[in-house]
Amino acid sequence: MSSSVVLAAKNITAGYGGHPAISDITVELRANEVLTLIGHNGAGKSTLLKCLFGLLESESGIVAVDGEDVTGQNARQISDRGVALVPEGRGIFPSLPVRDIFSLGMHASGVPKKEQADRIGWVLEILPAISEFMNRPAGNLSGGQQQMVSIGRALLNRPRILLMDEPSIGLAPKLFQDLLAPIRALQQREKLSILLVEQNVREALKISDRAVVMKSGSMIWEGEPAELEDNERLMELY
Structure with a gap:
């Protein structure tokens, strides 16, 4: 797995109607990896994805693709850089x-x-x-x-970079497993970078290289999926 960063949010603050949903978030997606972003409903995960894909303008901070500042660009411009979004719902x-x-x-x-x-x-x-x-x-x-x-x-x-927002919503666990397997195979074959936002933590971590935990609009933990195999550790973070 390459350590080069293909997509990054740097000190992003964003929200709706003057109320911030995320505050000072910094996260990096590396080349050829699956990074899973987990956290309760309302933690700010979808807001972050919208900022990264140009669907929501941030109040402060920088979005970068391949190290180039793309802050303020719209979804079509971001898409032209090889980024795609699978939206929630x-x-x-x-x-x-x-x-x-x-x-x-x-x-x-x-x-x-x-x-x-x-x-x-x-x-x-x-x-x-x-x-x-x-x-x-x-x-x-x-x-x-x-x-x-x-x-x-x-x-x-x-795309080179795929953003996936809660793909398991409305799916039986077995169906979600069946969907993840070809996505992981594709990612490894094509050297894709995937940022996966997911509530089904156990299944998502099985195909992930790294994980980030968000809570109340802030990033509170980053590390290897294996570190979250302990239920107690996971509950602490939640």
């Missing part, structure tokens, strides 16, 4: 067939038409189950299938 269009959702996603991110079929083929290699429901409206799919579509849409950009 999936964010798919329920009335549209999966094929159209993929086409819209590629059009929005400027994937050349001649490359689009290859991109879809590549995603279906990673998540082959999607091929079974490519022509079905997303609203008719199960939670697990919708989550696959959301991940697939993010991967169509062939």
Whole structure:
């Protein structure tokens, strides 16, 4: 695993309506690693991801991609730098067939038409189950299938950096395990960097290289996943 930093928040403070949700957060995602960010609801995890992806402007601090300051850039500009987001709640269009959702996603991110079929083929290699429901409206799919579509849409950009916000929401534990395995395999094969925000701590830590714990808008711990195998230690941090 490389120690070079591909995405960083430096002393970020951000919130909504003048009320900070995160305060003075500094966190670094390194090349070719899975970093899991854990903490209770309201800890500020999703707010941090929104800042990193250009969906929320921070009040202070710096966001950097590959060491370059990108603070204030919007989501399209961040995406053009090889960053993709799988949003909480999936964010798919329920009335549209999966094929159209993929086409819209590629059009929005400027994937050349001649490359689009290859991109879809590549995603279906990673998540082959999607091929079974490519022509079905997303609203008719199960939670697990919708989550696959959301991940697939993010991967169509062939990102180097993938931000995933609570992918286990609404999924049975076994379904979440089945989803994580190909994501970890993809990460290792393509040397992706993944920042995973997750409530299902045990499963997330199994595929992680490092972990960060947030509480009440602050970062309170950073270390190796093995250090959190002790339930008492985990409860202390929570």
